Amino acid sequence: MFELSANNSPKSAPQSMTSIARSSQTEAVALAAYDLWKSYRDRPVVQGVNFTLNPGEILGLLGPNGAGKTTIVRMLYGSVRPDRGFVQLGQNKIQLQGRAARAKMGIVTQEDNLDPDFTVWENLTYFAHHYRITGAAARQRAGELLALVGLEDRGSSLVDELSGGMKRRLVLARALINHPQVVFLDEPTTGLDPNARQDFWRLVLQLKQNGCGVLLTTHYMDEAQRLCDRLLLLQQGKILDRGTPAELIERTVGLEVAEIIGIPESTIQQLAQQAGTWYHPFGNSYLLGLPADPQFWQQIHTITPTPPIRRPTNLEDVFLRLTGTALA
């Protein structure tokens, strides 16, 4: 059984709850995808995707719009049939729409899809019936989850009376109604303001602490960098690279970058060649990977009319370097 820390919960609501992920701790791998393929009208949108998700791990699927993130989640959840490959939940291969598998999974889709005619409380208790959680058990679970997501005083509100951030937290609460061992979060914070995003992030980190395997799709690199233990970088349905955020950054773009404006590409190219580093056009400027040698930075300074900006690299740079395009 897990105790939730008051510090970590949004709106600092102290409460305790039963396990979010009761069975996950006994299994080595929470979820595995084997060679998943999917085409729509002969156009491949997911191409040979493989990965594992461990209990207590947040795995990020990071890619631009249309990269295939939602299609992968739908295949994992069993709502779309792969053309090839399969998904394993714990020890079991998942069948399409398999009830037994669904009972161990939770999903936060991009759209809120809450029932607007129901109150917050009813949205949870009604949803609990899908999992045959009824009566006092449903009421107890709804109460625990409302406390978890900081909505305990909004049970009688209609969905339309909630803010965007509250709705997202309610959708997350609903996804946890069945104590899932794996939770899919499909771009869960799109459209939220910074405070609401951080509230949501705290909840995701609590799921991880409680042993839940979390698969998070996002095109926000700060979200990926902040939350994810490991990342899969996706473009056009293919995994380009994978690793921890720190590994991906260090091996792809190094630790620091200079943003330079006002000199021709040929000069940047020469500088990059000379220092054995990389460069990339970026809007009206250039990004130039900074080697450790401090003299190189001095040299750039002397030849640029406008002082260059020096900053730590990030996943956006990784994506730009690997694909030539920005994430968002």
Ligand SMILES: Nc1ncnc2c1ncn2[C@@H]1O[C@H](COP(=O)(O)OP(=O)(O)OP(=O)(O)O)[C@@H](O)[C@H]1O
């Ligand atoms: N049911 C469908 N029928 C036809 N094409 C589809 C269908 N679902 C998705 N696609 C196409 O598959 C590609 C991948 O879509 P998907 O929604 O998986 O990407 P995504 O990475 O989740 O994008 P976003 O970040 O915009 O949500 C897109 O080109 C999309 O138009």
